Amino acid sequence: MFNNFINYHDFTRLIWGIRHGYLRIIISRLTKGRIGRVKDAWKDSNKKRGSTWWMIPEIGQRINKCMTGEESTDYYTYVSEKYLSGKKQLVGLSLGCGTGHREPKWAGLGDFQRIDAYDISDNSIKTAKKQAEEKGMGNILNYYAADIHKLDLPANEYDVVFIEHSLHHFSPLKSVLENVNKWLKPDGVFIVNEFVGPTRFQWTKKQIDAANHARSLLPEKYRAHIVDGAVNRIIFRPSRMSMLAKDPSEAIESAMIMPLLKECLTVAEYKPCYGAMLHLLFEGIAQNFLPLDDEGSQRLNMFLEI
DSSP: OTTTTSOHHHHHHHHHHHHTTOHHHHHHHHHSOHHHHHHHHTOOTTOOOOOOGGGSHHHHHHHHHHHHSOTTOOHHHHHIIIIITTOOSEEEEEESOTTSSSHHHHHHHSOEEEEEEEESOHHHHHHHHHHHHHTTOTTTEEEEEOOGGGOOOOTTOEEEEEEESOGGGOSSHHHHHHHHHHHEEEEEEEEEEOOOSSGGGOOOHHHHHHHHHHHHTSOHHHHOOTTTOOSOOOOOOOOHHHHHHHOTTTTSSGGGHHHHHHHHSOOOOOOOOOOHHHHHHHTTTGGGGSSOOHHHHHHHHHHHTO
16 A cells, blocks of 8 residues: 555554553654654663564574674674784774674774764663773773764774664665765775665565465464464564654665665675575564474574575
8 A cells, every 4th residue: 555655554553552552652653753763762772672583593603604604603703803803903983883782892802992882872872881881991982872974073084884783774875885985094994784675674575475484384382472472473564654653764775785885885795694584584483492492493494494
């Protein structure tokens, strides 16, 4: 309906939300502006973000192998050894840092003079600062609450720029990438770990059908949804309206990330994780695979071959 601006599932989800006491949250979202809804979506740093594919350790190992060639080697180690090893007094920039759990990893693996990190959420930045102090890294990790699009940073300032799981929230995307190119030193490195699937999660019918078929093969105990325990929830394409209402920044230009990266910068290495189907299949049910029993392991291995 209207190029999926609104669909049948919006009405069923609205009724479900009202029945389960989410009316106040729904009204709050509808009465806030775009930036307000984005901040609201990420204001609670302790909020449980749901159940998703990458929380399953065995999938983490599969991601490691796709990125590094080894299940036991994560991409932090791989990138640090390949691109940062031997470099001294590095100056880093992290955009969309969230609660700041990634910057300490980089600081621990490379010789950093400082890492400047920015996020739009005040609460997330407060958490990041507290954790940096607790880890004894307050003199290296500098966290700031700011709108990424309004940053005025010096040109040729940074040896490394990190954007991890946040680039798909940025728009206009091209201007962000042009700024990254400006802020990087001529021999600087831009490290991206991102969702590059369909914009606004507008999955194709083929993807949706395949995910629903795969989920139907699971016994009920693996299909119980984290929110209400329902075992017959279907996977569907969210309407554009629902995406705008919940978090206007979610996957806002995700399909353009790879084309624009190639246009605005030189891509030295590209490591796809092939997670589109796993993203759909395990959303809301990943917790049922923790810990993984023999039957769950067999099912998971089958899906990893898709």
